[in-house]
Amino acid sequence: MPGADARGRTLSAHSESEQRGSAAVARPPPETSSLMRYRDAGVDVARAAALKRGILEAVESTWTAGVRPVRGGFAGVMEFPAGPGAPRLLAATLDGVGTKLHLARAAGQVAGASSDLVYHGANDLLAHGARPFAFLDYLAQARLDPELIAEVVRGLARACREVQAVLLGGETAEMPDTYLPEVLDVAGCMLGSVDPARLLDGSRARPGDVLLGLASSGLHTNGYSLARRILAESGIGLADPLPGTRGSVAQALLAPHRWYGPALEPLIDGGELHALAHVTGGGIASNLERVLPAGVRAQVRSSAWERPALMRWLIEVGAVPEDDARLSFNLGIGMVAVCAPERAAEVSAALRAAGETVQVIGALAAGARGVEWRDD
Incomplete structure (x- = not known):
């Protein structure tokens, strides 16, 4: 591929297979052919x-x-x-x-x-x-x-x-x-x-552990195909105010993906966390299940935190069914931390001191591996 720079970046066209054997022998173009250059393609x-x-x-x-x-x-x-x-x-x-x-x-x-x-x-x-x-x-x-x-x-x-x-x-x-x-x-x-x-691989998670939800800053990087369709059919533009907020639709939809390292690194170093689930595509339940060991089930309380205005607006304007909303959006939770119940208060305090918004959103229990929503 043409020209790699000092860090190994290459700039190229689409991959082209290498020809070998007789087919690779160069032949002069027919007299009627015009010269063709790479830029012409x-x-x-x-x-x-x-x-x-x-x-x-x-x-x-x-x-x-x-x-x-x-x-x-x-x-x-x-x-x-x-x-x-x-x-x-x-x-x-x-x-x-x-x-x-x-x-x-x-x-x-x-x-x-x-x-x-x-x-x-x-x-x-x-x-x-x-x-x-x-x-x-x-x-x-x-x-x-x-x-x-x-x-x-x-x-x-x-x-x-x-x-x-x-x-x-x-x-x-x-x-x-x-x-x-x-x-x-x-x-x-x-x-x-x-x-x-x-290494955090979920093997330390136990029944009775507490689920701490760290707030997201917005959609992060998932759910945008649905969000864009809802926006297109809503009749409002990116520069318009988002209902229920002081900011624009663009500010809400393009809020940066939050980086949780500064808040979580000290807790990982101190052995305080049993597991972490980054809430990306598939929503809270799908990503939380990825870090659960066999015989452990997560119970998430949907009423444990208030959904951000952006999530409420998307779900209401798009008439998004609750099951789809839970699969498509993070609903305001960007990371779930799993810790021992006796350490939950101290871990939460440390996260808040580091600038995070934290809620107890559920707990782990014995049972078939998976996640269930509690709507009480």
Whole structure:
């Protein structure tokens, strides 16, 4: 693929299979054929090369002393974070911004939505006690828009600095036959490490443990296909006030994905948490079930917290059935922490002191592995 920069970013067209054997022998074009260049097929390599030079400053702003720059290399290289004592485990997660980008482009907030991808990945690692150390992105359009791509990378770099991960590598692809015009696709892989003694895998969760719900800042990065459809049929625009709030629809829908690391890291270090569930696609129940061991059942009380105005508006205006709402939206809870009942008050106090809004939203009980809603 043409031109990799210092961090291993490549800029390319869609993948093309390599030809071998007689079919690969070059033949002169027929006399009636006109010359055809790569840019005639919709891919401008020179423009892409200029684009990567323009984003390098933002990328390098995330680098630490452990990065080993390879000028013109094909991969990003860095030291694996050293751990005291036992060997460290590698943790990795991959996701995309999704259709939130459509709203972000309309509102001129692409950098913010791109940052969400980093926060999402870092929270996924956090759910297992892992600390992020590197992020790799994938950016694609039918025709690369240099200013837009630069804005995306600035957003990614800003969030990487916040979660203390280096923006190590990436792919910027121009694929006119794959993407619709004006569509932007942003995805990425977050890498982290965790000491085996610190690993959270749900095995410590026990009947009687308390479920602490940490408030979300909005939809985070899930439920936007439904939210966009509701918005389109509501008759109001992104700049209009959201009913029941002092802000606009855009402010509510594009609120950044919350990063829970600063509040939860000390509690993980102190062994206070038995499990963590990052509430992403599938809602509270689907993600909470992922961290439950066999023979343990979660009981979530729907009345334990007040749903944010945005959630209430989407459900009311869209006439969304309750079952669908629970699967599509986080309903105001972005992370669920599981802890021993005798430690719940102290853990809650520590989270509030760190700036989180926390509610006891249920408990674990003996029974078939799963999650049930209590609507009392």
